[in-house]
Amino acid sequence: GNSVTQMEGPVTLSEEAFLTINCTYTATGYPSLFWYVQYPGEGLQLLLKATKADDKGSNKGFEATYRKETTSFHLEKGSVQVSDSAVYFCALSDFTSGNTPLVFGKGTRLSVIA
Amino acid sequence: EAGVAQSPRYKIIEKRQSVAFWCNPISGHATLYWYQQILGQGPKLLIQFQNNGVVDDSQLPKDRFSAERLKGVDSTLKIQPAKLEDSAVYLCASSLADLSTEAFFGQGTRLTVV
Numbered sequence: 301g302n303s304v305t306q307m308e309g310p311v312t313l314s315e316e317a318f319l320t321i322n323c324t325y326t327a328t329g330y331p332s333l334f335w336y337v338q339y340p341g342e343g344l345q346l347l348l349k350a351t352k353a354d355d356k357g358s359n360k361g362f363e364a365t366y367r368k369e370t371t372s373f374h375l376e377k378g379s380v381q382v383s384d385s386a387v388y389f390c391a392l393s394d395f396t397s398g399n400t401p402l403v404f405g406k407g408t409r410l411s412v413i414a
Numbered sequence: 415e416a417g418v419a420q421s422p423r424y425k426i427i428e429k430r431q432s433v434a435f436w437c438n439p440i441s442g443h444a445t446l447y448w449y450q451q452i453l454g455q456g457p458k459l460l461i462q463f464q465n466n467g468v469v470d471d472s473q474l475p476k477d478r479f480s481a482e483r484l485k486g487v488d489s490t491l492k493i494q495p496a497k498l499e500d501s502a503v504y505l506c507a508s509s510l511a512d513l514s515t516e517a518f519f520g521q522g523t524r525l526t527v528v
Contacts, residue, residue: 343417343418344505346516346518401459402457403459405456
């Protein structure tokens, strides 16, 4: 079946540090990949997505590249801010099998300190 | 554009009691999902509707959980009777019916069973 594994948290960084959150996936088909973010007290929001190999999703300074050869979709940001403190979820959906729902990783909590 | 609305935001009940959650998806979204998010884990799909029909309820504990979307718009998720392990955030999401489309999430209902 489909599954997502992402690095354990929490991750604590100083402002302006470089961020990487690792995500790998297992899928039977050819999935689309997503990063969702959950800010304190808010619902899940789509951060970025990629639908095919070598696509790069980007938003708000965050980037992730769909790597089919390593089945990975690592999230990166060059300079984090305090406002980036949140829980980040990697997810996939295998649309080749129909309108299938999202399968999520466990989430990684990021805390950025000034 | 109004987002996905959920109520209540918080609920505390005793074990063996019943509880119901309500969700109103974004207007025009044919697909509606209910997810369960236990503390420290990623959201897990409980049930997926396409209009008023069930697409996937394979992970719904049907002995105690039920859900309906009678008119293909808003939806209700019920737990009866509740167990301690049902303590979680219950997330509703909706999306357009076509493939490779984004799911939009509500803020969730935090359930505590004591």
